[in-house]
Amino acid sequence: MSAIAEFDEVAAQGRNYEVLPKALDNGENSGELLEVAMGPHHPSTHGVFRMDVVLDGERVVKLKPVFGYLHRNHEKIAENTTYLASMPYTDRLDYFCSLTNNWAYAMAVEKLAGLQVPERAEYIRVITAELTRLQNHASLVGFLMQDMGALGTPLMYAFREREKILDLFEALTGARMMCNYMRFGGCRVDLPEGWLQQANRVVADFPRFVDEFERLLSENEIIMARSQGVGVLPKQLAINASITGPMLRAAGVNYDIRKVDKYGIYDRFSFRVPLGEHGDVYDRYMMRVLEMRESVKILQQALPAIPEGPIIDPKSKLRGFRPKVGEAYARIEAPKGELGFYLISDGSPNPYRYRVRPPSFINLTILEDMCLGRLVADVVIILGSVDIVLGEVDR
Amino acid sequence: MAAAGCPDRIAVETIEQIKSRIEAAVAGARVDIVPNDSPSAQRSLLLDNAHAVAVATFLRDEPGLQFDYASNMTAVDWLDAVLKEKVKVKKLVEGVEKEVEETVEKQRPGYLEAVYHLYSMALKHGPLIIRMRTENRADKNHLPSLTRVWRGCEFQEREGFDLYGIIFDRHPDLRRILMWDGFKDFPMRKDYVEPDDYEYEPTAHYEVLQKAEKHASEKVAT
Numbered sequence: 001m002s003a004i005a006e007f008d009e010v011a012a013q014g015r016n017y018e019v020l021p022k023a024l025d026n027g028e029n030s031g032e033l034l035e036v037a038m039g040p041h042h043p044s045t046h047g048v049f050r051m052d053v054v055l056d057g058e059r060v061v062k063l064k065p066v067f068g069y070l071h072r073n074h075e076k077i078a079e080n081t082t083y084l085a086s087m088p089y090t091d092r093l094d095y096f097c098s099l100t101n102n103w104a105y106a107m108a109v110e111k112l113a114g115l116q117v118p119e120r121a122e123y124i125r126v127i128t129a130e131l132t133r134l135q136n137h138a139s140l141v142g143f144l145m146q147d148m149g150a151l152g153t154p155l156m157y158a159f160r161e162r163e164k165i166l167d168l169f170e171a172l173t174g175a176r177m178m179c180n181y182m183r184f185g186g187c188r189v190d191l192p193e194g195w196l197q198q199a200n201r202v203v204a205d206f207p208r209f210v211d212e213f214e215r216l217l218s219e220n221e222i223i224m225a226r227s228q229g230v231g232v233l234p235k236q237l238a239i240n241a242s243i244t245g246p247m248l249r250a251a252g253v254n255y256d257i258r259k260v261d262k263y264g265i266y267d268r269f270s271f272r273v274p275l276g277e278h279g280d281v282y283d284r285y286m287m288r289v290l291e292m293r294e295s296v297k298i299l300q301q302a303l304p305a306i307p308e309g310p311i312i313d314p315k316s317k318l319r320g321f322r323p324k325v326g327e328a329y330a331r332i333e334a335p336k337g338e339l340g341f342y343l344i345s346d347g348s349p350n351p352y353r354y355r356v357r358p359p360s361f362i363n364l365t366i367l368e369d370m371c372l373g374r375l376v377a378d379v380v381i382i383l384g385s386v387d388i389v390l391g392e393v394d395r
Numbered sequence: 396m397a398a399a400g401c402p403d404r405i406a407v408e409t410i411e412q413i414k415s416r417i418e419a420a421v422a423g424a425r426v427d428i429v430p431n432d433s434p435s436a437q438r439s440l441l442l443d444n445a446h447a448v449a450v451a452t453f454l455r456d457e458p459g460l461q462f463d464y465a466s467n468m469t470a471v472d473w474l475d476a477v478l479k480e481k482v483k484v485k486k487l488v489e490g491v492e493k494e495v496e497e498t499v500e501k502q503r504p505g506y507l508e509a510v511y512h513l514y515s516m517a518l519k520h521g522p523l524i525i526r527m528r529t530e531n532r533a534d535k536n537h538l539p540s541l542t543r544v545w546r547g548c549e550f551q552e553r554e555g556f557d558l559y560g561i562i563f564d565r566h567p568d569l570r571r572i573l574m575w576d577g578f579k580d581f582p583m584r585k586d587y588v589e590p591d592d593y594e595y596e597p598t599a600h601y602e603v604l605q606k607a608e609k610h611a612s613e614k615v616a617t
Contacts, residue, residue: 067572067573068572068573068574068575071573071574073558073582073583075583076582076583111434111435112433112434112435113433113434114433114434114435237546239463239464239516240463240545240546240547241545241546241547241549242464242465242466242545242546242547242548243547244466253516255516255519260519323433324432324433324434325432325433326431326432326433326434326435327431327433327435327437328433328435328437329435329437329467329512329522329524331466331467338466340466340467340512342467342469342510342512344471345433352471353469353471355467355469357466357467357469357512361550362547362550362551364550365546365547365549365550366546394573395573
C-alpha cells in the first residue's frame with residue numbers, strides 16, 4: 001500500500017528526538033549528553049508514562065513525552081456500542097473524577113438529543129461535581145508533596161479527607177470510584193435518606209482540613225524553595241497551547257468554564273475564580289488550595305437550596321435511544337481542565353463519531369517548554385503540578 | 396439557549412457574518428457552511444485546504460473575533476456512500492407535463508475530515524467549528540497543519556495522523572503518538588479490521604480460529 005509507505009516515511013522524518021543536540025544555544029555544553037528514559041515504571045509519573053530526557057549533567061536539554069501504554073482505543077469502543085453503554089466507560093477516563101466525566105458525556109448527549117434536565121438533578125450534579133473537585137485537588141496536592149519528598153504524611157492527610165467524600169459517593173451511587181451515576185436528562189437514583197445531612201457534615205469539616213493543610217505546607221520553606229520560579233508557564237503560551245484548568249489560571253488567565261458558559265446552574269452561585277501571578281509550580285499548588293475553598297462555598301450554597309422533584313427528564317429513553325442526525329460538542333470545567341465530548345450521530349443507536357477532549361493530555365503539550373534548562377528533580381515536580389491521569393491521557 | 400441548560404455563546408457575530416468577513420479578508424478563500432439540524436444547532440465552516448492556514452491566522456488575530464484558543468481538534472472518517480436526494484423533474488405523465496419528485500442516487504466518494512473547535516479566551520465567545528476535508532481516503536490524504544497557528548493542536552494532530560492516517564503538512568513533529576512505532580494501519584478508520592489474536596504467540600482457541608477462518612475466506616472472496 002503506497003499510503004502506508006508514505007505514512008512511514010513521514011513518521012520517520014518526524015522522529016527527530018533520536019538525534020542528540022550537539023550543544024546548548026549559549027555554548028555551555030561541556031560534557032557528554034546522556035539520554036535517559038524516565039518511566040514508564042517510575043513512581044513520579046503517576047502511572048505508565050515515559051519521558052525521553054536528554055541531559056547535560058543534571059540539566060534537561062530535551063524532553064519528549066511518550067504515551068500509549070494504557071491505550072485501549074476508548075473512542076473506537078464507544079463507537080461500537082450504544083450511547084448509554086459508554087456511560088460506565090467514561091468513569092475509566094479520569095478515574096479520580098468519574099462523576100465529572102459522567103456529566104460531560106451526559107451533557108453532550110443532551111445537547112445532541114435536546115433533553116432538559118430537571119432542577120433537582122442539576123443540583124445533584126453540581127454537588128457531586130464540586131465534591132469530586134475537592135477530593136481531586138486534595139489528593140493532587142498530596143501527590144505533589146510526595147514528589148517533592150514529603151513522603152506519605154500530606155498524602156495520607158489528603159486521603160483521610162478523600163475517604164469521607166468517597167463514602168458519600170458510595171452511599172449515593174454504590175461505588176467509590178466507578179460511579180456510573182448520571183443518565184441522559186438526569187441522574188440514575190435519588191439521594192438516599194440522610195445523605196444531605198452527611199454531606200453537610202463533610203463540607204462543614206472540610207475548611208478545617210484545608211487550614212491545617214495550609215499551615216503545614218503553604219509557608220513551608222522547603223516547598224517554597226523547591227517550587228517558586230520552577231516550571232514557569234507564560235500567559236501567551238498557555239493560551240496558544242490550549243492549556244486549561246488550574247494550570248491556565250495559575251498563569252493569570254481568567255477563564256473558568258463554570259463562569260464563561262454558565263452551564264448547568266452555576267450562574268446561581270457566587271464564587272470567585274482564583275488567579276495566579278507567576279505561573280510556576282507554587283502558583284499551581286495555591287490554585288488547588290484556593291479552588292477547594294471556592295468549591296466549599298458553592299457546596300454551602302447548593303446543599304440547603306436543593307429542591308424536591310423528579311431527577312430525570314421523562315422524555316429520556318433508556319432503550320431504543322436514537323438521536324437525530326447531527327453533531328454536538330459540550331464541555332465542562334473538570335477538576336483537571338476543560339473536559340469536552342464531541343459526538344456525531346447518523347441516526348443509529350451508536351454514535352458515528354465519539355471523541356473525548358482530555359484536559360490532561362493537552363496540558364502535556366508544553367511539558368518540554370517548562371522543563372528545558374531545569375534539573376531532573378524539577379521535572380518530577382513540574383509533571384506532578386500538571387495533574388495528569390493516564391487513563392485519560394492514553395484513553 | 397441550545398438545550399439542557401448549556402448555552403453556546405457564539406454571540407458577537409453570526410456564522411454567516413464570519414463567513415463573509417473571511418471571504419473579504421482572505422483573497423480567494425472558499426468557505427461553505429455545513430448545516431446541523433440536530434437540537435444542538437452547532438453549524439460549522441468548511442475551509443478549502445489551500446487557504447486554511449491564512450483563514451485560521453485571520454480568525455485568531457482579527458480584533459472582533461480573536462479565536463485565540465483551539466479547544467478541540469479531531470478527525471472523522473467518512474466512507475464512500477450513496478446519498479439519496481429528492482429532485483423535482485418535469486415529466487410527461489399520461490400525455491400531460493407534470494412536476495414529479497424523483498429520488499436520485501449520488502455516489503459520494505469517502506474522505507477524511509479534520510474538525511477544530513475554536514473559542515476566544517479574550518472575548519469569551521465560541522464555539523466556532525471549522526473543518527477541512529481530504530480529497531480521498533487512500534493516497535490524497537494531506538491537510539495543512541494548524542499547529543503553527545494554535546500550538547494546542549500539536550498532540551491532537553499527531554493523534555489524527557496516528558489513528559486516522561491524515562498527513563498534516565508542515566507539522567513540526569509528526570509521529571505516531573498512542574500506537575507504537577512500526578504499527579501498520581489506522582485503528583480509528585471505519586473499515587479497520589481487528590487482528591484475529593492479540594497475543595504475541597498465537598493461541599489456538601476456538602473463537603480465534605473461527606475469526607481467522609472468516610477473515611481468510613473474506614480475502615479469497617475479494
